[in-house]
Amino acid sequence: MAVRREEEMPEESPATLKEILYARELRANCQRRLLAEFGRPLISFTLNITGGRKAFPLAERTFREGKRLIARELERAGIPVAVYREDCGRTGYAGFYAVDAGAERVKRLTAAIEESGPLGRLFDIDVLRRDGTKVSREDIGLPERTCLICGKPALLCSRSAAHPVEEVVRKTQEIMRSCFQEQYAGRVAQSAVRAMLYEVAVTPKPGLVDREGNGAHRDMDIFTFFDSISALAPCFRRFVQEGLDFRGEPRKLLASCRYSGLLAEDAMFRATGGVNTHKGLIFSLGVLCAAMGYLHGNGLPEDMDAVLEACSEIAAPARGELEKAPKGPPTHGEKAYSECGFSGARGEAAKGFPHVKSIALPLLRSLRKAGLSPNDAGVAVLLHLISRVDDTNAVSRSGLATYRAVQSEVQKCLSETSEPKELLNLARGLNEKFISLNISPGGCADLLAVTFFLSFLFPGPQ
Ligand SMILES: [Zn+2]
Structure with missing residues (x-):
């Protein structure tokens, strides 16, 4: 190109x-x-x-x-x-x-x-x-x-x-370019951090860490998330910068982001004392940040469809890796893929986040437009995601049969009501259930964060 x-x-x-x-x-x-x-x-x-x-x-x-x-x-x-x-x-x-x-x-x-x-x-x-x-x-x-x-x-x-004039001209343009690129990377990274804060703050979330409790988790609370998010803030700038500097086929960009990804995971584990709060989201938001940088740095159109398409190209090699046998101990995602065929964060990104694009984001936008708070809109979006998405985190902890039963229960409730108050009650009731079944739909929570991220950068028709 x-x-x-x-x-x-x-x-x-x-x-x-x-x-x-x-x-x-x-x-x-x-x-x-x-x-x-x-x-x-x-x-x-x-x-x-x-x-x-x-x-x-x-x-x-x-x-x-x-x-x-x-x-x-x-x-x-x-x-x-x-x-x-x-x-x-x-x-x-x-x-x-x-x-x-x-x-x-x-x-x-x-x-x-x-x-x-x-x-x-x-x-x-x-x-x-x-x-x-x-x-x-x-x-x-x-x-x-x-x-x-x-x-x-x-x-x-x-x-x-x-x-020489050429030297001064080159230096001048370099100052301008790096200055505006830094502004851009800062703006995108800020949206990523904001999205992570919104996601963890949305309450009640079944089985997940929120402002009222730790859900089905015993090793983390909301402060563990704050520690992780603060540590990750500079990492997202780096993902955007990788994209800005990259020239070539987008599917080769993943390889050059790999080291930034490892640094981000390392920053997370150091901040949380070894607890995995955001590994899936580092991948999802990292790919999105790199995609935004790639389009911007190459002077390509930067609408949302273009970003999601770039994501699917960038993440394609990661989906391929799932199909190979894992080398070390398998991750949640690899286990869920080998046992149930779920492709998780890597699969969602490689498909251009279809659940976010077709379900979560339109719903978030319309609920916000109807006057719902980010919290109540976030709860509704999360419930819809739980009812539709094959969540690798949830399955790896509870098993497929249990997860499918819970999903169909949520689907039934959602078909009966869209009243915000009732959805909050539904989420609160599910929280009890998820805790007793040890279900934590962390993959859906990540997609909620991705939805917030895209809604900040692409507010949509007013
Ligand atoms: Zn001089």
């Missing part, structure tokens, strides 16, 4: 030197006009981009991010913007703000944005006094800005053309 990355698709051809000089002149005129017309200090925001190619998607995004930060700082400081003008085109992006505040004070705020992180180094935020003179960094006691490449004063390097 030929994939072109976002930043490699120039929207505009490079501007010529003549055009750049002309644009500079126009912007200076614009500044003079605004100063004369409004009689207020002026912020002039542009990007530090070397070379003729100044307008491209990543640069536009950087400019938007800068505008967002400037607006936020001005608002926080209670400084009104009397007028805003923008000039964007082949020669780059520029924004001008006439503001109601002392120029030095404004310069302090904007310099803090420039200093705030890697992207800030690409912002050029000048502040002009009413008389048109510039407030320098020196005026407010700050050192000169430094070169992106060598760290010496930036002005020296640019005046002496110390570095």
